[in-house]
Amino acid sequence: MATEFFNHLKCRECGRRYPKKAIHVCEFDFGPLEADYDYDLIRSAISRAKIESRPQTMWRYRELLPIDAEPTVGLQVGYTPLVKADRLAKALGVKELYVKNDTVNYPTLSFKDRVVSVALSRAKELGFKIVACASTGNLANSVAANAASAGLKSYVLIPADLEASKVLNSLVYGTNVIGIHGAYDQVNRLCSEIAGKYGWGFVNVNLRPYYAEGSKSMGFEIAEQLGWRIPTHTVVPMASGSLLTKITKSYEEAIKVGLLDETPFHIHGAQATGCNPIAFAHKSGTDLIKPQPKPNTIAKSLAIGTPADGYYAVNTMRKTGGSAEDATDAEIIEAIKLLAETEGIFAETAGGVTVACAKKMIASGKIADNGPIVLCITGHGLKTSEALQEHLAKPRLIKPSLREFDQLIAAEEALEAAQ
Amino acid sequence: MAQEKQRFWLTFDANGVTRPLIWEMSQKYKVIFNIRSSSVTKEVGIIALELEGEREEIKSAVKWLEGAGVQVEPVEINTIEG
Numbered sequence: 476m477a478t479e480f481f482n483h484l485k486c487r488e489c490g491r492r493y494p495k496k497a498i499h500v501c502e503f504d505f506g507p508l509e510a511d512y513d514y515d516l517i518r519s520a521i522s523r524a525k526i527e528s529r530p531q532t533m534w535r536y537r538e539l540l541p542i543d544a545e546p547t548v549g550l551q552v553g554y555t556p557l558v559k560a561d562r563l564a565k566a567l568g569v570k571e572l573y574v575k576n577d578t579v580n581y582p583t584l585s586f587k588d589r590v591v592s593v594a595l596s597r598a599k600e601l602g603f604k605i606v607a608c609a610s611t612g613n614l615a616n617s618v619a620a621n622a623a624s625a626g627l628k629s630y631v632l633i634p635a636d637l638e639a640s641k642v643l644n645s646l647v648y649g650t651n652v653i654g655i656h657g658a659y660d661q662v663n664r665l666c667s668e669i670a671g672k673y674g675w676g677f678v679n680v681n682l683r684p685y686y687a688e689g690s691k692s693m694g695f696e697i698a699e700q701l702g703w704r705i706p707t708h709t710v711v712p713m714a715s716g717s718l719l720t721k722i723t724k725s726y727e728e729a730i731k732v733g734l735l736d737e738t739p740f741h742i743h744g745a746q747a748t749g750c751n752p753i754a755f756a757h758k759s760g761t762d763l764i765k766p767q768p769k770p771n772t773i774a775k776s777l778a779i780g781t782p783a784d785g786y787y788a789v790n791t792m793r794k795t796g797g798s799a800e801d802a803t804d805a806e807i808i809e810a811i812k813l814l815a816e817t818e819g820i821f822a823e824t825a826g827g828v829t830v831a832c833a834k835k836m837i838a839s840g841k842i843a844d845n846g847p848i849v850l851c852i853t854g855h856g857l858k859t860s861e862a863l864q865e866h867l868a869k870p871r872l873i874k875p876s877l878r879e880f881d882q883l884i885a886a887e888e889a890l891e892a893a894q
Numbered sequence: 895m896a897q898e899k900q901r902f903w904l905t906f907d908a909n910g911v912t913r914p915l916i917w918e919m920s921q922k923y924k925v926i927f928n929i930r931s932s933s934v935t936k937e938v939g940i941i942a943l944e945l946e947g948e949r950e951e952i953k954s955a956v957k958w959l960e961g962a963g964v965q966v967e968p969v970e971i972n973t974i975e976g
Contacts, residue, residue, distance in 0.1 A: 505901055779972055
């Protein structure tokens with residue numbers, strides 16, 4: 476079924492229109508290109524009932540995603556649980572709190588499966604036979620897995636000193652992993668040259684306008700799962716700042732096409748203190764992002780020192796009356812434990828950043844307890860379990876003796892009674 | 895040698911903002927520069943710059959800018975993601 480919902484690409488700066496090709500930068504001002512749609516047509520084509528009748532995947536919002544025909548990659552991705560987090564709410568001192576749990580996204584346990592499934596579906600439409608990415612973790616895993624299932628050849632470029640466990644999670648899918656010696660910015664530059672020269676579909680370079688739109692599905696799902704309501708507060712982790720701007724776009728688009736009523740909402744951004752260029756700019760009252768050349772945080776998936784969408788993220792938070800916050804490594808660890816102990820959800824370090832920052836925002840009154848609060852948790856804790864190794868209690872060891880076990884339990888009960 | 899065009903984002907800190915670095919670069923290296931957009935405050939300046947010239951000459955110009963304290967990134971920044 477060919478459709479005309481997705482019209483063209485448009486420069487976010489000057490509004491110039493471009494054809495729906497594998498391009499990502501405006502020729503005139505280098506502004507980022509973004510997908511643009513025929514919203515009147517979409518409005519007449521979809522309804523809440525129609526969406527609810529579809530399979531529970533991110534593709535139930537297909538009219539608002541940038542592909543021409545039916546999706547071909549990642550058909551099972553998305554529609555992850557929106558968990559009503561009452562125990563965490565109590566710990567943070569608010570009434571209505573939810574966790575959008577992308578730690579269980581299919582197939583690679585992070586929100587990257589959303590963006591990659593759109594990028595690769597579009598890559599196939601555009602005729603690419605080889606897809607690629609440069610990544611230190613989640614993105615590489617997702618490209619490798621989704622390319623494998625779609626029968627596409629894939630290349631994953633990584634810094635040469637990346638930990639073995641992270642490489643393994645991509646190698647298993649049969650992708651071509653290439654380690655590059657050099658500092659982050661040298662690797663970055665080489666990747667952009669490769670993307671230009673080889674004509675591959677680089678998911679976050681020349682396919683970026685399509686890739687980025689996949690993030691909107693997280694916002695559509697949040698609103699639908701909340702009973703077709705926009706949460707009063709949404710807390711989003713920020714690396715490039717793209718996810719934050721796209722969740723906002725999803726709420727705005729859903730209003731535009733008649734799926735949601737227009738209600739006030741606030742979008743808040745979370746970063747690690749060791750790499751906080753967007754949060755710092757917001758707190759300083761500017762929209763000019765000062766690059767952070769040497770990020771230093773355990774939240775490596777958020778450690779982008781020169782965030783491409785930082786400017787837009789700052790303006791989005793400002794426009795919606797949201798706030799920005801950052802969290803230290805110690806606060807991130809504490810927050811990962813808090814989420815796990817209250818809700819049984821094990822998040823990667825980026826999830827710890829979101830929870831820790833939400834905690835600070837609530838404590839300081841930046842998030843008022845005046846409506847539903849949603850925390851976006853974007854990846855599974857098993858991906859960054861090494862960050863916790865020194866911070867958890869060790870198992871207690873006993874001999875295979877019932878007497879020893881009895882003693883251990885009795886001591887524990889005595890301790891509990893004393894408290 | 896073939897001429898080529900490359901596109902960069904330049905970020906200047908407070909010291910770089912007041913110095914005419916792009917003019918200085920164009921005096922030292924045989925590159926044609928074209929500023930596509932810019933935003934400058936007292937603390938930081940960001941410029942979208944196109945450079946045209948021989949590949950090695952562009953490389954040298956970029957290296958010189960970096961040596962002068964300017965952060966130079968291809969427009970495809972954030973190529974490496976988490």
